[in-house]
Amino acid sequence: MHPALFYIFAILAVAGAVALVCFRNPVSSAMAMVASFVGLAALFVGLNAFFVGVIQILVYAGAIMVLFLFIIMLLDLRVEQKAHYRGPIVAAGVLLPALFLIQLLGVLQNMPAEDPEPLALREASRQFYNPDIESPSEQSVIYQSLSDRKDPSLPDVHLVGNTLFMRYNFPLQVVGVLLLVATVGVVALSKKAAPGTAKPPQ
Amino acid sequence: MDPFWLFLIFPFAAAAAIQLGLKRNARLSAFVSTLSVAATFVLSVVFLGSDNPNSHFNWATTSGFSIQIGLQLDALSRGMMFVVTGVGLLVHVFSLGYMKDDDGKARYFCGLSIFMFSMTGIVLADNFIMMFIFWELVGFSSYLLIGHWFQKDSAADAAKKAFLVNRIGDFGFMIGILMLWGLAGSFVFDSMELPAQGPLLTAAMLLVFCGAVGKSAQFPLHVWLPDAMEGPTPVSALIHAATMVAAGVYMLFRLQFSVGADLFANASGEIIAWIGAGTALLAALMATQQDDIKRVLAYSTLSQLGYMIMAVGLAGHHGLTAGEAGMFHLYTHAWFKALLFLGSGAIIYACHHEQDIWKMGGLAKRMRGTTATFAIATAALIAVPYLVSGFYSKEEILMQTLSHGHVTPLFFVAVFVAFLTPFYMTRLFIVTFLGKPRSHGAEEAREVPTVMLLPLLILAVLSVVAGFKPIAGMFSAMDPRHGHHDGAALVLAASAGTLVAGVLLGFLVYRRRDADPLASNALFKVFRNKFYIDEAYAKVVRFGQDAVAAIAHFFDEFLINGLLVGGLSRGAAGFGNLFRRLQSGNLQGYAILFAIGILLVIYLTVFMTP
Amino acid sequence: MTDLHHYLFVSGLLFAIGLAGVIVRRNIIVIFMCLELMLSAANLTLVAFSRFHTVNGLPDYNGQVLVFFIITVAAAEVAVGLAIIVALYRARQTVDVNDLTSMRG
Numbered sequence: 001m002h003p004a005l006f007y008i009f010a011i012l013a014v015a016g017a018v019a020l021v022c023f024r025n026p027v028s029s030a031m032a033m034v035a036s037f038v039g040l041a042a043l044f045v046g047l048n049a050f051f052v053g054v055i056q057i058l059v060y061a062g063a064i065m066v067l068f069l070f071i072i073m074l075l076d077l078r079v080e081q082k083a084h085y086r087g088p089i090v091a092a093g094v095l096l097p098a099l100f101l102i103q104l105l106g107v108l109q110n111m112p113a114e115d116p117e118p119l120a121l122r123e124a125s126r127q128f129y130n131p132d133i134e135s136p137s138e139q140s141v142i143y144q145s146l147s148d149r150k151d152p153s154l155p156d157v158h159l160v161g162n163t164l165f166m167r168y169n170f171p172l173q174v175v176g177v178l179l180l181v182a183t184v185g186v187v188a189l190s191k192k193a194a195p196g197t198a199k200p201p202q
Numbered sequence: 203m204d205p206f207w208l209f210l211i212f213p214f215a216a217a218a219a220i221q222l223g224l225k226r227n228a229r230l231s232a233f234v235s236t237l238s239v240a241a242t243f244v245l246s247v248v249f250l251g252s253d254n255p256n257s258h259f260n261w262a263t264t265s266g267f268s269i270q271i272g273l274q275l276d277a278l279s280r281g282m283m284f285v286v287t288g289v290g291l292l293v294h295v296f297s298l299g300y301m302k303d304d305d306g307k308a309r310y311f312c313g314l315s316i317f318m319f320s321m322t323g324i325v326l327a328d329n330f331i332m333m334f335i336f337w338e339l340v341g342f343s344s345y346l347l348i349g350h351w352f353q354k355d356s357a358a359d360a361a362k363k364a365f366l367v368n369r370i371g372d373f374g375f376m377i378g379i380l381m382l383w384g385l386a387g388s389f390v391f392d393s394m395e396l397p398a399q400g401p402l403l404t405a406a407m408l409l410v411f412c413g414a415v416g417k418s419a420q421f422p423l424h425v426w427l428p429d430a431m432e433g434p435t436p437v438s439a440l441i442h443a444a445t446m447v448a449a450g451v452y453m454l455f456r457l458q459f460s461v462g463a464d465l466f467a468n469a470s471g472e473i474i475a476w477i478g479a480g481t482a483l484l485a486a487l488m489a490t491q492q493d494d495i496k497r498v499l500a501y502s503t504l505s506q507l508g509y510m511i512m513a514v515g516l517a518g519h520h521g522l523t524a525g526e527a528g529m530f531h532l533y534t535h536a537w538f539k540a541l542l543f544l545g546s547g548a549i550i551y552a553c554h555h556e557q558d559i560w561k562m563g564g565l566a567k568r569m570r571g572t573t574a575t576f577a578i579a580t581a582a583l584i585a586v587p588y589l590v591s592g593f594y595s596k597e598e599i600l601m602q603t604l605s606h607g608h609v610t611p612l613f614f615v616a617v618f619v620a621f622l623t624p625f626y627m628t629r630l631f632i633v634t635f636l637g638k639p640r641s642h643g644a645e646e647a648r649e650v651p652t653v654m655l656l657p658l659l660i661l662a663v664l665s666v667v668a669g670f671k672p673i674a675g676m677f678s679a680m681d682p683r684h685g686h687h688d689g690a691a692l693v694l695a696a697s698a699g700t701l702v703a704g705v706l707l708g709f710l711v712y713r714r715r716d717a718d719p720l721a722s723n724a725l726f727k728v729f730r731n732k733f734y735i736d737e738a739y740a741k742v743v744r745f746g747q748d749a750v751a752a753i754a755h756f757f758d759e760f761l762i763n764g765l766l767v768g769g770l771s772r773g774a775a776g777f778g779n780l781f782r783r784l785q786s787g788n789l790q791g792y793a794i795l796f797a798i799g800i801l802l803v804i805y806l807t808v809f810m811t812p
Numbered sequence: 813m814t815d816l817h818h819y820l821f822v823s824g825l826l827f828a829i830g831l832a833g834v835i836v837r838r839n840i841i842v843i844f845m846c847l848e849l850m851l852s853a854a855n856l857t858l859v860a861f862s863r864f865h866t867v868n869g870l871p872d873y874n875g876q877v878l879v880f881f882i883i884t885v886a887a888a889e890v891a892v893g894l895a896i897i898v899a900l901y902r903a904r905q906t907v908d909v910n911d912l913t914s915m916r917g
Binding site: 003006010013014017018020021026029030033036037040043044047048049051052055056059060063064067068071072074075077089090092093094096097098100101104105108111113114115116117119120121123124127154159160162163164167168171175178179181182183185186189190 | 816824826833845877879
C-alpha cells in the first residue's frame, strides 16, 4: 500500500473517530462513525484483506449504522441538553487513553519494525494443487487464481471461505445459533407486554 | 422362620390391616383385633411347655458391631407372654362390650393391637436395643390409647403428660443401656458378661432403672399414671395396671435372670428398693383420699408396682429369689388388678360414665355378678390369707424385706403399706357397693351384658387360683417358693394383723357415710392433693423454663445478636458501605474503573514480565 | 513504506479514542458507537498481523476469520443492545447515563 494512501485513510479513520466522540448531535456522531469505518475498510483492503474490508463496509457502514440512525430517529434524540461536562470525567477520559497510548508506544519500541513480506502467490498455489485432477482447468479456483501465468491474483474471498468452512465450520454454526438467539432476544425485548399480563420494565 | 415369630406377626398384621383397610368397618376391625390376640394367646399356651427356643437375625451391621433383632422364649418370657396375652385377650373381649357404641372403635382396636405387638416385643426381646425400640413403641401406643377421647382436653393433656414424663425416664434408660453395653460388652442379654462392680456399674444400673421409673411410674415420675386414667377403662386395665407398667419390673428382672442378680449387689439395688418402697407408701397414702374409682385403683397400682420394684431391688441381698418374688407379684397382680379395673369399667358403664364413688352406692344389689368378682379381686389385693393369689405373692415380697429372719426398715414400710391397702380398698368397696344409691345413675344401674361379665368371671377364677403352687409352678421363673425362708410366721402374723386392722378401720370410718369424714383433716388434705407433687413439678418446670429462657435470651441478645451475628452483619454492612461508594450506578464511573483495569492488566502482563 | 508499527499505532489510537468516548460521553447510543469503534480497532490489529505474518506466502487467514466472527458477534450485539436501549427509553424516557443510576449501591 502506498504510504500516501495509508496516511489518507488512517487520518480519515482517526478524524472520524475523533468526530464521533466530539459531535454533540448523535446523528452527526453516527455519520462520523461511518467515515471512520470507511477509512478502516480502506486500510483493510490495503492489507490485502478484501473480504474483511467489504463486510466492514456492508455490515458496519451499512447495516449497523442504519440501525443506529434508525434508533436515533425513533427515539427522536436531540442534541444533549446539558452540555456541561464534568471536569474529572473529562480529565479521566483524556488521561486514561493517553496512558494507554504511552503503553502502546512502549510496546512498539521494543518491537522490530518489519515491512510486509511480498506475497508468494505462485509458491502458495502448490498447497492447493490436487494431483488427482489432471486437467488444469478443473483445478480449484484458488489454485487457478494463484497460479495464473499472466496475472496471478489473491483469491481472498475464496481463501476466507476455505478457512471458514474447512477449519472453522463448527464455530461458524455456533455463530449462526448466536444470531438466531439474538434475533429471538430482540423480538422478545421489543414486544410490548400484552395489557394486564406483566408489569412494564421499571 | 421359627413359628414363634407369629407372636409379633399376628398383632402387627391386625393393626396394619385395621389401619390400612378395615378402619371403616368397626365391627370387623374389632373382630380381627380380638382374633389376633386370641391366636397369640393360643400360641403362648402352646409354647408354655416348650424348651428355650430363640431366633435372631442381624438388623444393622457395621464393622465389628452389629445390632440384632431376636426373640427368646425362655422360662421368664414364656410366663410373661401368658400373662400379657391372657389379660390382653380378656380385655379385648371386655372391650367388645365396653366400646360397642364408640365412634373410634376401629382406631381403639388398632391401638390395642399395636400395643399387643409392642408389649410382645418387649417380653420376647433378647437384646437391649430391640427392647428399647419396643419400649418406645409401647409408650407410643399408650399415648394413642390414653388420648383415645382426644376431644376432651384432659385426655389429650394426659396423653401428652404420659409421653413427656416417659421421655425423661427413657432418656436415662438409653444412656444406661449404652453404659451397660460399654461395661458388659454386648446388647444381647445372654451374652452379656457380668461386669466388675464399681461406681460405673452402679451408675449404669441406676440409669437403666430410670427407664423402669418412667414406665412403671415410680416416684418421682409416677405423676403420669393417675392422669392416664383418662383413657378408656379397658385400656387402663390392660396397659396401666397389668402389663405395660409392669414392663419396668420385667426389664429389671430380665437383667437379673439373664445376666445375674449380682448386677444389683451394690448401692443401686438399695436405691431401687427404697424408691419402690417409697412409691408404695406414697401411693397408698394418696389412694386413701381419692374419689374417682379409677384413680383409687391407679394409686393402688402404683403402690403394688412399688412393692414389685422393691422386691427386684432387693435381689442384691437375696439373689434371684427376690426378683422372682417381684415377678410373682406382677403375675398375680396382673389378674386381680385387671379384674378390678374391668369391674370398675363395668360399674362406670352401668352408671352412665359416672366415676365418683360418692355418687355410687348400693350397687351390690343391682350388679351381683360384678360385685362378686370385684369382691374377689379386692380380697386378692388386700391379701386374704390362703384363699387368694394376692396373699401368696405379697407374703413372698414381705419375706424379702427380712434379713435372715430379722426385721429391717423396709419391712416396716412394707407392712404399713399392707395396712393401708385394706383400709382404702374397704373404703372403696363400702362406698361403691353398699349403702344407698347416691345418684340417679347409680339407681338405674343394671348388670352388664355377658360379653363384659364373662371376662370378669374368668379373671375372678384366675385371681383366686393363680397363686396356688401347682398353677404358679408352671411359670418357674415367676415362682419364688422353693426352699425354706426364715421368718414366715412373722410375715404371716404381720400381714394378717394389718389386714384385720385395715379392714376394721375402713369399715368403722366409712360405714353408712355419704361424704368422706376425713376430707377436712389437714393431713388427709395433703394426701388428697397428692402431696402437691404435680403442683411442685409445674412450678419447677416453669422456673426451669424461665431460667433457661433467660440464659438463652442473654446468649441470643448479647453474644449471638451483639457479637456473632450482629458483629458479622455490622462488619459486612461496614464493608458494604465502603464498597458501595464504588457502586455509583454511574456508567462513566464504571468505564473509568474498567479502563484503569485494562491499563493495569497491560502493565502487569507486558511490562512486568521479562 | 508502511510497516506493522503504523497499523498497530492507528489501531491503538482508534481504541484510545473509543475508550475516551465511552468514558466522557453520556448519551448511551454514542457510547455504544464508541464500543463498536473499539471493536473495529481491534479488528485492524488482527488484519494487520494476518498480513504481516504470512503463511506459505499467503496472509494468515485464521486472523481474518476471527475478524469475521467479531463482526458477526458485533452485529448481534448491536441488535440486542439497541433493543435494550429502546426498552430502556420506553421505561425511562432518557438515554443519558447520568439519569440511569438505579444500580447505585
